[in-house]
Amino acid sequence: MSSPRLYLIDGSSYIYRAYYAIRHLSNSRGMATNAVYGFTSMLLKIIRDEQPDYLAVVFDSRGPTFRTEIYPEYKANRAAMPEDLVPQIPLIKRVVQGFRLAAFEEPGYEADDIIATLARKASAEGLEVTVVTGDKDLMQIVDERVSLLDTMKDKRFGPAEVGERFGSPDKVVEVQALAGDSSDNVPGVPGIGEKTAKLLIDQFGDLESLLSRLDQIRQPKRRANLEQFADQARLSRRLVTLVDDLPLELDREVLTPGEPDREQLTELFRECEFQRLLDEFSSDPQAVAGSYRAVLSEADFEQLLQRLEAAERFCFDTETTGLDPLRDELVGLSFAVEAGQAWYLPLGHYYLGAPPQLDRELVLKRLAPLFADPEKGKIAQNAKFDALVLHHAGLTLEGLVFDPMLASYLARPAAKSHGMDAMAAELLGYRPIKFEEVCGKGKNRISFAEVEIERAVTYAAEDANITLRLAEILAPLLEETGQEKLFREVELPLEQLLTRMEITGVRIDADFMAGLSREFSDKLQALESGIHQLAGGPFNVASPKQLGEVLFERLKLPKGKKTRTGWSTDVEVLNKLAEDHEIARLILDYRSLAKLKGTYTDALPKLIHEESGRIHTSFNQAVTATGRLSSSDPNLQNIPIRSEEGRRIREGFIPEPGCLMLSADYSQVELRLLAHMAEETTLKEHFCSGEDIHRRTAAEVFGVFPEMVSDEMRRSAKAINFGVIYGISAFGLAKQLGIGRKEAQEYIDGYFARYPKIRAFMDKCIAEAKEHKYVTTLLGRRCAVPEIDSKNGAIRGYAERNAINYPVQGSAADLIKLAMLRVQRRIDAEELSSRMVLQVHDELVFEVPEGELEEMRTLVKEEMETALELDLPLVVDVGVGKNWREAH
DNA sequence: TCCGATCCGTAC
DNA sequence: GACGTACGGATCGGAA
Structure with a gap:
């Protein structure tokens, strides 16, 4: 039988190795976790691969050691521990604790001394010792029973391997005494490296013998050095010699790995958001789960109602036949009043052998007053979806008091997803049943209505329960x-x-869109045949790949920039080609018309709702990095306006008969916010005076009177003003303006010279990002900037630009959100029937009955302009028309 | 047949 | 590589 095996892990050395091996890892709050993760993985690998009988993790102690006492320069060349590693040390110690492993640390000594002591004792007791380290200093303790293991290089060092390098393990200190150790700042003897040292020790046996027989050294220079630095060599020997007689007990009970403390590990891994580790070591998945029951009888339902009526607030979730809440049907509702208990109330399950379910109309009628009661608090994940489903089922939702998705969006801006599954995993260490596990995927996908109720309960009730726990x-x-x-x-x-806005939707003139599509179609055909003719044969113009082949291979036109897979055919390249080549001009026209047709005039009419006759976009409130909204299905925030052809699409956005479209947009909102936030007096004054801001900027940057500013100068100033908000570079501005980089740099310098506080503001933003890994907006919203410390210059540059842009863009998002709420409150208070229909970042669009027009004009302008009080005026331009285009 | 990656382009 | 934020259509190639 082989001897029991003891593993001694050089914790300090592995912390550093883990830290550098895994460069980027942090939790959603921006806390660095790379070393913790790397260390834990390494630890688990050792435990699994090696299955030690005994194990200990050994750490360096903080503060001075006896070595610094005898030689203050010892390790003095070491850089301070990286800032983001420091807070990970206590976490790593918690990992060791959580796995119930022995840990050693001894004031005044290094981990190596402890390891040497333990190894010697263990070896004496007949244990087989493996020291897990990447450090060569420990080679001196190797013997027949003690070896080193470098798990990262997967290399073991026994007496043979050490002998090869140093002669034998007991010669290690002799060699190091002469050669020194640059990483620990051990001086050794000048001019003698490891090779020479080994030769000398081979010859003389040890340091003292060598020093006593220096006359036998032939090289005068070497002899002189050895003479002169003899004491330094002796000192070096003391420094590298490990202490192996510390007063430590070798208690086999302590060294036996215990059962992991799952509760402690769960808490720790949750904090760090280590999903994989959580899955493996979380304390008790049952603790998150709860008892779930189906509501199928009158009695059950009455009981549920009683609980809901008695509760101050409740959590609910809807199940539907699909993801389109205004079209798909309600299948069931789940409820949770307290964590760990939830009900599922099936209403529309439809499969062979489905049990009778409670009468849908009756049930909804009883529930309606609860949902509509603003005093009865409601909690729901992505509550807008459920509110729309309820609306579709004839119910109104009021009294929303919490939505985990929105809370997570604010509180954990760095989280990858604010979806329920991801949050359950990261915040609860729990993996809920996936929708796919219930309904299948691909062609096997069934509707939730076809899911057996028993199975549906486990999914649906769980969602309500988890939502409640997430809220907590x-x-x-x-x-x-x-x-x-x-x-x-x-x-x-x-x-x-x-x-409300999504329910309202916006009216689209389907006939008008169809007409445009026809017109675009005809033009596209003409363009296509022209392009094919010039190309000398047919090909798919819409395929960048084929287009690239035609332009750059068949026609041999000059290539521009590259994409990852070939030569770019984007608008910039084509514009350049268009100077000399008709085909490029045709392609540009083709592209823009194809875009308008495919993305807008063909696509929009298809999305008109059968009943309302309108389009109901989805406004997403928890996707952007800055707090802006986004719009999808369809995206109504990128309807064309810049080109004439594109603008015509807006003519298809129309009000109900008897109404007009009213559009109100903030003028220069981001630049104004920048001026305010940077407290840039000059820029603020320019806005206060009400003059043309780009003209004024041009006057400043180019040092002329405003009336002397040429169009060209104004155009440049405008580009700079925009660039500033985005974290400008000379390169970017040069490209934008088609000027040299040097000239662009001069413009930028001029800008910052005239507006010095802007520069200071940018620096402040970057500093804030570096300190917190997030930046903040006027309303205190946090925007994550996780990569601000990246070692990769490009990534870091990107993060720095974000750090500048986010506060400005995010504050603009804050502002318009406030404005929306204020305007709607006024509309409600004045009992108007005007309806807010769209938000496009700095613009609000309303459908206004003709009789309310004047009141709305002033109301909207007033509420928007006073939504926030800044050091400078906010200006809102209001337009009205019989379609969106005219209103603008 | 579906899905994801890629390229491109629309908005603010 | 190089100026921020989104969404989506068309193509294309690989997987089911």
């Missing part, structure tokens, strides 16, 4: 991050307003 975890996070007010006063009410 996220609510304090909102407080901690100072965003509770933003959540309660802005995001949550906004979600209800967005629900």
Whole structure:
């Protein structure tokens, strides 16, 4: 039988190795976790691969050691521990604790001394010792029973391997005494490296013998050095010699790995958001799960109603036949009042052998007053979806008090997803049943209505339960991050307003769109045949690949920039080619018309709702990095306006008969916010005076009177003004303006000379990002900038530009959200029937009955302009017309 | 047949 | 590589 095996892990050495091996890893709050993760993985690998009988992790102690006492320069060349590693050390110690492993640390000594002591004792007791380290200093303790293991290089060092390098393990210190160790700042003897040292020790046996027989050294220079630095060599020997007689017990019970403390590990891994590790070591998945029951009988339903009526608030979730809440049908509802208990109320399951379900109309009628009661708090994940489903089922949702998705969006801006599954994994360490596991995927996908009720309960009731638990975890996070007010006063009410807007939708003139499509179609055909003719044969113009082949191979036109897979055919390249080549001009026209037709005039009419006759976009409130909304299905925030052809599409956005479209947009909102936030007096004054801001900027940058500013100068100034908001570079500006980089740099320098506070503001933003890994907006919203410390210059540059852009763009998002709420409140208070239909970042669009026009004009302008009080005026331009184009 | 990657282009 | 934020259509190639 082989001897029991003891593994001694050089914790300190592995912490550094883990830190550098895994460069980027942090949790959603921006806390660095790379070393923790790397260390844990390494630890688990050793435990699994080696299955030690005994194990200990050994750490360096903080503060001075006896070595620094005898030689203050010892390790003095070491750089300080990286800033983001420092806070990971206590976490790593918690990992060791959590796995119930022995840990050693000894004031005044290094990990190596402890290892040497333990190894010697263990070896004496007949244990087989493996020292897990990447450090060669430990080679001196190798013997027949003690070896080193470098898991990262997967290399083991026994007496043979050490002998090869140093002669034998007991010669290691002799060699190092002469050669020194640059990484520990051990001096050794000048002019003698490891090779020479080994030769000398081979010859003389040890340091003292060598020093006593220096006359036998032939090389005068070497002899002189050895004479002169003899004491330094002796000192070096003391420094590298490990202490192996510390007063430590070798207690086999302590060294036996225990059962992991799952609770402690769960807490730790949750904090670090290590999903894989959580899955493996979380304390008890059952603790998250709960008892779920189906509501199938009258009695069950009455009981549920009683609980809901008695509760101050409840959590609910809807199940439907699909993801289109205004078209798909309600299949069931789940509820949770307290964590760990949930009900599923099936209403529309439809499969062979389905049990009778409660009468849908009756049930909904009983539930309606609860959902509509603003005093009865409701919690729901992505509540807008459920509110729309309820609306479609004839119910109104009021009294929304919490939405984990929105809370997470604010409190954990760095999180990859604010979806329920991801949050459950990261915040609860729990993996809920996936929708796919219930309904299948691909062609096997069935509707939720076809899912057996028994199975549906486990999925649906779980969702309500998890949502409630997430709310409990996220609510304090909102407080901690100072965003509770933003959540309660802005995001949550906004979600209800967005629900209203989505329900309202916007009217589209389908015939008009069809007419445009026809017109575009004809032009496209003509363009296509022209292009084919010039190309000398047919090909798919819409295929960048084929187009590239035609332009650059068949026609041998000059190539521009590259894409990852070939030569670019984008608008910039084509514009250049268009100077000399008709085909490029045709392609440009083709491209823009194909875009308009495919993306807008063909696509939009298809999305008209059968009943309302309108388009109901989806406003997403938790996707952007800055707090802006986004719009999808369809995206109504990128309807063309810049080109004449494109603008015509807006003529198809029309009001109901008797109404007009009213559009109100903030003028220069981001630049104004920048001036305010940077407290840039000059820029603020320019806005206060009400003059043309780009003209004024041009006057400043080019040093002329405003009336002397040429169109060219104004155009440049405009580009700079925009560039500043985006974190400009000379390269970018040069490209934008088609000028030299040097000239662009001069413009930028001129700009910052005239507006010095802007520069200071940018620096402040980057500093804030570096300190917190996020930046903040006027309302205290946090925007994550996780890669601000990246070692990769390009990535870091990107993060720095974000750090500048986010506060400005995010504050603009804050502002218009406030404005939306204020305007809607006024509309409601004045009992107007005007309806807010669209938000496009700095613009609000309303459908206004003719009789309310004048009131709305002033109301909207007033509320928008006073939504925030800044050091400079906010200006809103209001337009009205019989379609969106005219209103603009 | 579906899905994802790629390229391109629309908005603010 | 190089000026921020989104969404989506068409193509294309690989997987089911």
